[in-house]
Amino acid sequence: MNTSVTSIKLVLLGEAAVGKSSIVLRFVSNDFAENKEPTIGAAFLTQRVTINEHTVKFEIWDTAGQERFASLAPMYYRNAQAALVVYDVTKPQSFIKARHWVKELHEQASKDIIIALVGNKIDVLQDGGERKVAKEEGEKLAEEKGLLFFETSAKTGENVNNVFLGIGEKIPLKKAEEQNNANEGESNNQRVDLNAANNGTSANSACSC
Amino acid sequence: MIMPSNTPNEALLIPNEGVLDTISSFNEDGANYSVLDLYDDDEENDGSSLIEQREILTTRELEKAKAFTSLVMADPENFDRYGFGKKSYFISQEEYDKWWTEYSRYSERRKKKWENYLCKNKIDLHNDNPLLYPARNEELRKFVRKGIPAEWRGNAWWHFAGGQHKLDANVGVYDNLKSDCRKGAVSGKDMEAIERDLYRTFPDNIHFHKESFQIGEPAMIQSLRQVLMTFSVYNTAIGYCQSMNFLVGLLLLFMDEEKTFWMLVIITSKYLPGVYESDLEGANVDQGVLVLCIKEYLPEIWSHIESSYMNGNGSNEQVSEPKSDQQYLNRLPTLTLCTASWFMSCFVGVVPIETTLRIWDCLFYEESHFLFKVALGILKLSESEFLESKSQKLFRQYSSYPFGSGADTDSTFKKLKNKIKTQEEADMEILQVIQNFPKRLLNPNEIFEKVLMKKKMALNSITQEKIDQDRGYVAMERSRQRGSSRPKEKKAE
Numbered sequence: 106m107n108t109s110v111t112s113i114k115l116v117l118l119g120e121a122a123v124g125k126s127s128i129v130l131r132f133v134s135n136d137f138a139e140n141k142e143p144t145i146g147a148a149f150l151t152q153r154v155t156i157n158e159h160t161v162k163f164e165i166w167d168t169a170g171q172e173r174f175a176s177l178a179p180m181y182y183r184n185a186q187a188a189l190v191v192y193d194v195t196k197p198q199s200f201i202k203a204r205h206w207v208k209e210l211h212e213q214a215s216k217d218i219i220i221a222l223v224g225n226k227i228d229v230l231q232d233g234g235e236r237k238v239a240k241e242e243g244e245k246l247a248e249e250k251g252l253l254f255f256e257t258s259a260k261t262g263e264n265v266n267n268v269f270l271g272i273g274e275k276i277p278l279k280k281a282e283e284q285n286n287a288n289e290g291e292s293n294n295q296r297v298d299l300n301a302a303n304n305g306t307s308a309n310s311a312c313s314c
Numbered sequence: 315m316i317m318p319s320n321t322p323n324e325a326l327l328i329p330n331e332g333v334l335d336t337i338s339s340f341n342e343d344g345a346n347y348s349v350l351d352l353y354d355d356d357e358e359n360d361g362s363s364l365i366e367q368r369e370i371l372t373t374r375e376l377e378k379a380k381a382f383t384s385l386v387m388a389d390p391e392n393f394d395r396y397g398f399g400k401k402s403y404f405i406s407q408e409e410y411d412k413w414w415t416e417y418s419r420y421s422e423r424r425k426k427k428w429e430n431y432l433c434k435n436k437i438d439l440h441n442d443n444p445l446l447y448p449a450r451n452e453e454l455r456k457f458v459r460k461g462i463p464a465e466w467r468g469n470a471w472w473h474f475a476g477g478q479h480k481l482d483a484n485v486g487v488y489d490n491l492k493s494d495c496r497k498g499a500v501s502g503k504d505m506e507a508i509e510r511d512l513y514r515t516f517p518d519n520i521h522f523h524k525e526s527f528q529i530g531e532p533a534m535i536q537s538l539r540q541v542l543m544t545f546s547v548y549n550t551a552i553g554y555c556q557s558m559n560f561l562v563g564l565l566l567l568f569m570d571e572e573k574t575f576w577m578l579v580i581i582t583s584k585y586l587p588g589v590y591e592s593d594l595e596g597a598n599v600d601q602g603v604l605v606l607c608i609k610e611y612l613p614e615i616w617s618h619i620e621s622s623y624m625n626g627n628g629s630n631e632q633v634s635e636p637k638s639d640q641q642y643l644n645r646l647p648t649l650t651l652c653t654a655s656w657f658m659s660c661f662v663g664v665v666p667i668e669t670t671l672r673i674w675d676c677l678f679y680e681e682s683h684f685l686f687k688v689a690l691g692i693l694k695l696s697e698s699e700f701l702e703s704k705s706q707k708l709f710r711q712y713s714s715y716p717f718g719s720g721a722d723t724d725s726t727f728k729k730l731k732n733k734i735k736t737q738e739e740a741d742m743e744i745l746q747v748i749q750n751f752p753k754r755l756l757n758p759n760e761i762f763e764k765v766l767m768k769k770k771m772a773l774n775s776i777t778q779e780k781i782d783q784d785r786g787y788v789a790m791e792r793s794r795q796r797g798s799s800r801p802k803e804k805k806a807e
Contacts, residue, residue, distance in 0.1 A: 112739075121556070122510045140517040142663065145557045146655035149745045164742055166651075171507060171556045173592045180651060 110153075110160045113276050116181040118206045119191035120199040121170030124225040127259035128191065129167045132269055137260050144169045147181060156273040163269060179213060187219045187272045192238065194224040194256065200238045207250050219275045221253040221268055222246060228258035395464065396567050397520040398667050404753040405666065413756050417668065420759070425463040445469050450679075458679040459767055461672050461758065468568035471577065475678040480576045488572045491544045504546040504554040512539055515559040522563065537566050541575050548575075552582060555590035557658040564662050564670070581660070585682040589658060595792070600657050601650035602643040602788035603781060607690055609639075611773040615693055619647045622741055643788055644795045648741060652748050656689055665692075665755045672758040676766075683781040690773045691765035696751035700744045 117125040126144050130136050133152045148167045153160060166181040168174065182188060190206045192199040203222060210220055224243045230236050240256060247254035253271045257264040392407065394400050400410040432439060435448045443466055448454050462470045472478065491499075500508075512535050516522040521534040541562045546553045561581060565574040582589070588596025609616045623642070656664050661673050676684045755761055765771060 121507065122514070138517070140513045142514050142517065143511055143556045143559070145560075145658050145663075147651050149652065149742075149749055151742065151746070169556060173555060173594055176593055177651070177654075180646075180648070 110162050111276060112162045112164055113187055113272065114164050114166075114185045115187040115189065115272065116166045116178075116185040117168060117189045117191060118178060118182070118210075119170060119189075119223075120193070120196070120202040123170065123191045123193040123196070123199050124259045125170060125189075125191050126167050128189070128223065128225060128257065128265055128268070129165055131259045131262055131265045132163075133165070135262070137262075143171070146174065146177070152269075154269065154273065156270060161273045161276070163273075178209075182210060182214045182218070185214060185218060186276060187221070188214065189221050189223050189268060189272075190252075191223045191225055192243075193226050194236055194238045195226055195229050195234055197237045200224075200242065204246065207246070207252065211250070219253070219272055220250070221255060221272055222250075223254075223268055224256040225259060227256050227263065228260045393520055394667065396667060397522075398516070399518040402666070402753065404750065405756050410756065417757065417759075421461065421464065424461055428457060428463055428466075431457060442466075443469055445473065447473055455679065458675050459762065462675045464671070467671065467675070468573070471565075471674065471678045472569060472573055475577060475580050477573055477576050477580065480580060481572070484576075487548075488544065488575055491547050492540065494547050495540075495543045499547045500543045501546065501550075501553065505543065507554050507556075508539060508542045508546070508559075511556060511559045515563045519563075521567065534563075534566060537571050537574075538562055541566070541571055541578065544575055545578055548579070549582065551592070552590045553592075555594075555658075557655070558582070558590060560659045560662040564674075585677065585685075586657065586660075595789075597654050597658055598646065599785055599789045599792065601646050601654050602792065603784040604653060604657075604686060604689055605642055605647060605650065606639070606784055606788070607686055607773070607776065608693065609642075611690055611776075612693055612697065614697055618740070618744065619649065622647065640791055640795065643791050648745065649748060652745060653689055656692075656752075657685055660685065661688065661752075665752045669755050669758040669761065672762060681778050683776055683778040686781055687766060687773060687776055688761070690776075691761050692752050692755070693748065694765055694771075694773070695755075695761060696747050699751060700747040 117129065119125050121143065126141050126148065127137060129148075129150055130138065130141070133150050144167055146169055150165045150167065152163045152165065154163065155161075166185070168178060168181055188206075188210055190203045190210070192203040207220060207222070210218060222243055224238060224240070243254055243256065246252070253268075253275065255264050255268045255271065257268060259265060392400055394414075400414075401407040429439060431453070432444060432447070437444060437446055437448065447470065458474075513522070513524065515538060522532060522538070524532055524535070538559065542554055542559065545558070545562075552558075558578065562574055562578055565577050569577070586596065586600070589600060590596070605619075608619065619642075660677060661670050664670070665673070673684070673688050766774065768774060
C-alpha cells in the first residue's frame with residue numbers, strides 16, 4: 106500500500122437544516138443524532154480514508170446554513186478543492202438554494218474545485234414522506250454544471266461514504282515523486298476503507314465530467 | 315427550572331409549570347419507563363385522546379419510537395439539575411460524577427457564604443431566592459466570580475443586567491408584541507427559520523425533548539417559539555439569528571418568557587451590538603477585537619497567526635513582511651472562524667453547562683469584556699496543548715532550518731518538509747485543539763482559578779472601556795477598507 110497522504114480541503118454548503126452536519130457526523134463518526142443542533146459559524150473536522158490504496162485526509166469545513174452566515178462562506182471555500190452542496194429532497198426551496206451555491210462556487214471559488222451535489226434525507230421517502238425534488242432534477246443540474254451527484258441519507262448512512270469516495274477519486278493523486286517520499290510520521294489509525302464500506306444501495310452517482 | 319441535586323426543593327424557581335409536572339413525575343416515578351408502559355397508562359386515564367394516538371402509533375411508528383432516543387426511558391441519574399445529559403462525546407459519566415461530587419460541595423460552601431454576605435448587608439433572602447443585591451462593589455464582584463447559587467441565578471441575572479429597568483420602561487410592550495405575533499406580524503422567513511430550530515435547541519435536555527409518545531409540544535418549546543417570534547417582531551433588523559435559540563433556551567430554564575425576552579434585548583443591544591444583524595458585521599468586529607487582544611496578551615499564539623499570514627496559505631513561499639493591523643482586521647485569521655461562535659452563543663454549547671453558567675454570572679455583572687477574557691483564557695489554557703503538538707514542534711524545527719545551503723541540507727530539508735508539509739497542517743491542528751479543548755472544561759474553576767481570577771495575569775487588566783474603544787477602532791478600520799475596495803467576499807445576493 107502506498108503510504109503517502111493527499112489532503113483534500115472540503116467545504117459543505119447548503120440551506121439550514123438540510124443535514125450538512127449530519128452528513129459529516131455520519132462520515133467522520135458513523136453516527137447520527139436526531140434534531141442535531143444548528144451549527145453556529147462553522148465546525149472543522151478531519152477524516153482519513155483509504156481510496157484505491159491511497160490515503161486521503163479530508164479537512165472538512167462544515168458551515169452554518171442560515172442566510173446571514175453566507176457572507177462568511179468565501180473564507181471557507183477560498184482554498185477548498187472540493188465542495189458538497191447539500192439540499193433536502195423534501196424541500197424544494199433548499200434545491201433552489203443549492204443552485205445558488207453552485208453558481209457562486211463557479212464564479213468565486215478555485216477553477217478546478219470539485220463539486221458534489223447531494224440530495225439528503227432519502228430515508229424520509231422510505232418512511233412515507235413525500236419527495237419534492239425529483240432525482241432527475243438533481244441529475245439534470247449536475248449534468249449541466251459538471252457536478253458529481255448523489256442522493257443520501259445521513260440517518261441510515263446510505264450513500265454517504267460514496268460521496269466522499271467520489272470526491273476522492275476526482276482529486277488528482279500525488280505526483281510519483283512525492284509518493285516516493287513516504288510519510289513515516291503518519292499514523293494509520295481511525296482510517297476508514299471507503300471501498301470496503303461502500304454501503305450505497307439504490308442511489309448511485311451520476312457524473313457528467 | 316432547576317432540578318434539585320439531592321432533595322426536592324419547592325422554593326426553586328418555577329418558570330413554567332407544565333414542565334415542572336414532567337420533571338416531578340420523572341423524578342418521583344423513577345426510571346424504567348418504556349414507551350409502551352406510558353402509552354398504556356395514558357390509555358387508562360384518558361381514553362378519548364388516545365384513540366387518536368393509537369391510529370398514529372402504527373407498527374412502523376413504534377419501531378421508530380424505539381429507535382428514537384427516548385430520554386424518559388433513560389435513568390434520571392443521567393441528567394443534571396437543569397435537565398441536560400451529563401455525559402458528552404468529550405466527558406464520560408464517571409468523569410462527570412467524580413467532578414460533581416467535588417463541585418456540588420464547592421457550590422454548597424459558596425451558597426453559605428453568599429447567605430452570610432447578604433445577611434450582613436441586610437438583604438432579604440426572600441425564601442431562598444433573593445431579589446436584590448448590594449450595590450456594586452469589589453466584594454460582590456468576587457462573590458459573582460466564584461459563582462451565583464444555581465437557585466438564585468434567574469433573579470440575580472435579571473437584577474445585575476438591569477432587566478427590571480428595561481421592563482419598567484416598557485410596560486405592556488411584550489404583551490402587545492405577542493398579540494402582534496398572533497395577528498401575523500412575524501415574517502415568513504423568520505417564522506420558518508425559528509420553527510426549524512425549535513427542536514434543534516438542546517435536543518438532549520429533557521425539557522426541550524419531545525418524547526415519541528407525547529402528543530403536544532413540550533411547554534419549553536412553546537416558550538422558545540414565543541420569545542423568538544416576539545423578538546423578531548420587536549427588532550426587525552435582527553429578526554431571528556441562529557444562536558439566539560440557545561440564549562433564549564438557557565434563559566428560559568431560569569426565568570419566565572417576558573423576562574427572557576428583555577434579557578435577549580439586553581444581550582443583543584448592550585452586550586453584543588450588531589452581532590446578530592443580517593450582515594453579522596458586529597460579529598466580525600468582535601473577532602477583530604479578539605485578534606488585537608491575542609496580539610497584545612497571547613504572544614505565543616500571535617506569533618503563530620502571524621507566521622500563518624507570512625507563509626501564505628498552504629504554500630511555503632518567501633517570507634514577506636509582517637502585515638499591519640489593518641490587514642489582519644480586514645481578512646480575519648482562520649482561527650476566528652471557530653471563535654466567532656463562542657461570542658454569538660455566549661459560550662452556550664461551547665463549554666460544559668456549569669462552566670457556561672459561571673461565565674453568564676460574570677457576563678451579566680461585568681458586561682461583554684468578560685466574554686473576551688474568557689475567550690483569551692481558553693486560548694491561554696489550550697496554548698500548551700497545541701504549542702506542544704507534534705506537527706507544531708516539527709514546524710518550528712523546519713522554520714528555523716537554514717534554507718538552501720548544499721545538497722545534504724536540501725535532502726534533510728525535503729524530508730522535514732514532507733513530514734510537516736505546510737504551515738497549513740499546523741493551522742489545522744490548532745483549529746482542532748481550539749474547537750475541542752473547551753468542550754472538556756467541565757470544571758469551571760479550571761479556567762476561573764487558573765486564569766480569570768489571577769490578578770497578575772495581563773489579560774485580566776482588560777476593561778470594558780478598552781473593549782468598547784477597540785470595537786470602535788475595528789469597526790472604523792473595517793468600514794474604511796470596505797469603502798475603498800469592495801471585497802469579493804461580499805455575497806451578490
